[in-house]
Amino acid sequence: MNKILNVALISPSKNAYSETFIQMHRKGIEGNVVYYFNGDLPTKNNLENRLASNIYKLFFRIKKIFKFTQLTILEQSLKHSFKKHKIDIVVAEYGTTAAAVYNVCFNTKIPLLPIFHGFDASINHILETHKNKYEKIFNYSKYIVVVSNKIAETLITIGCLKNKIIITPCAPQNKFFDIKPNFKKNNFLAVGRFVDKKAPYYTILSFVKVLRKYPNAKLQLIGDGPLKNVCENLINYYKVSNNIKIIGAVKSKDIDSYFENSYSFLQHSVVANNGDSEGTPVSVLEASAAGLPVVSTKHGGISDVILNNKTGFLVDEHNVELMAEKICNLIEDKLLAKKMGQEGRAFVRKNFSYQNHISTINKAIKNSL
Structure with a gap:
């Protein structure tokens, strides 16, 4: 025994x-x-x-x-x-x-x-x-x-x-595999601490560019941290508070509904000035498990879990223009977005x-x- x-x-x-x-x-x-x-x-x-x-x-x-x-x-x-x-x-x-x-x-x-x-x-x-x-x-x-x-x-x-x-x-919790994304509206989601390596301000700047072409798109950012006020100032400066909202920290048991009301996940991770980098962000795995296509960066372990052009789009760090372009691609082709989400869910279920x-x-x- x-x-x-x-x-x-x-x-x-x-x-x-x-x-x-x-x-x-x-x-x-x-x-x-x-x-x-x-x-x-x-x-x-x-x-x-x-x-x-x-x-x-x-x-x-x-x-x-x-x-x-x-x-x-x-x-x-x-x-x-x-x-x-x-x-x-x-x-x-x-x-x-x-x-x-x-x-x-x-x-x-x-x-x-x-x-x-x-x-x-x-x-x-x-x-x-x-x-x-x-x-x-x-x-x-x-x-x-x-x-x-x-x-x-x-x-x-x-x-x-x-x-x-x-x-x-x-790994993501098993509950994320049961989530059904909402592909009827242009709702996007970002989840992560407001710190340098997650660069939420780049996600916001990318989405500001998206709004010039698709003014009905919405973005919710979940999280807290030292850059939260900076991001709130950016939102106010560009006068997009009706489209981009910072929710704050949300407990794990309450986060499901935010994934269910979205159809794509955004995260613009970068190497911070002090070298700080991501491992493999769990939120990215959760998004794929939930069937959301991911638009993120070629950073840390993100490239290990997101297949570029198959389960999402990966852009170079700091490339706000290309990130905005990829977000627009998902708005313009919901069938592609849905297929990427399905591929992502299958990939994560099998490997992670x-x-x-x-x-x-x-x-x-x-x-x-």
Whole structure:
């Protein structure tokens, strides 16, 4: 009889609205999952409000003073929690999280499975400051999970062995395959945080050009972030608030209706000035699963999951003119849009389903022991 594993799943945030894929991992990983959160080096889990009492912290501090341990107090608290819950393996969401918990895993000889998602393998200063820790992770871990071919290429460049890398984009929830898009109206949808790498302002500028030709077209943008005010100012400047609306953050359970009322998905991702890039955006996979043709950019893992001219259109980063042209193509040919949506749904169902993704994660966990 196979032993039931005790798995520590670690994420910096408890339940960020844009990180539905982490909650899907939490539900799908086989075994007893203890969910750690509140920072790269977590201070809480779903079973304990804090990992160590004040008495234990005092004990850890004394050990540190007398050099009985090289671990920090927070690391010792985490080590104590791992021991308490008899953790067999640590799954770290993001390379930066894996770097933060590496010392504890190495000290306790607990296997570590990092999952790289995007910024952790692209932002320049992160790659610089984490260089040594990443090298240690690459040596210590049997496998490294990444969500795009682009991330795999980056990690190989900085020292990870190719045969250690497992590529598996995060998957859409199964509910998206049941959505029926609305091809009767020219309604478009964009979902994503308002941050540099998602460049929502480029999506808006492209749509402004579309409105000059098709003034009845509508665009809804779902999300929140530091660029939200900039985008609202753009909408007001071009006087298109009747056509382009920012909805704000929407919970996963409430997002279905927005996909059902749209027939195409837009996202103009770019490499930010600091190097920040997408992994494989889950929202793009959700759109294809829902049967929406996607107009996006040749960026990160997007090219892995969108077949250009077959399940959507991909343009070069910053090319607002061509993005507008491709959006117009979908307005002018609804049969093409519908066919692309159907092709996209079939492609995602076959290659990027939740079942395939979580099976790959569970296999990586077992093979890491």
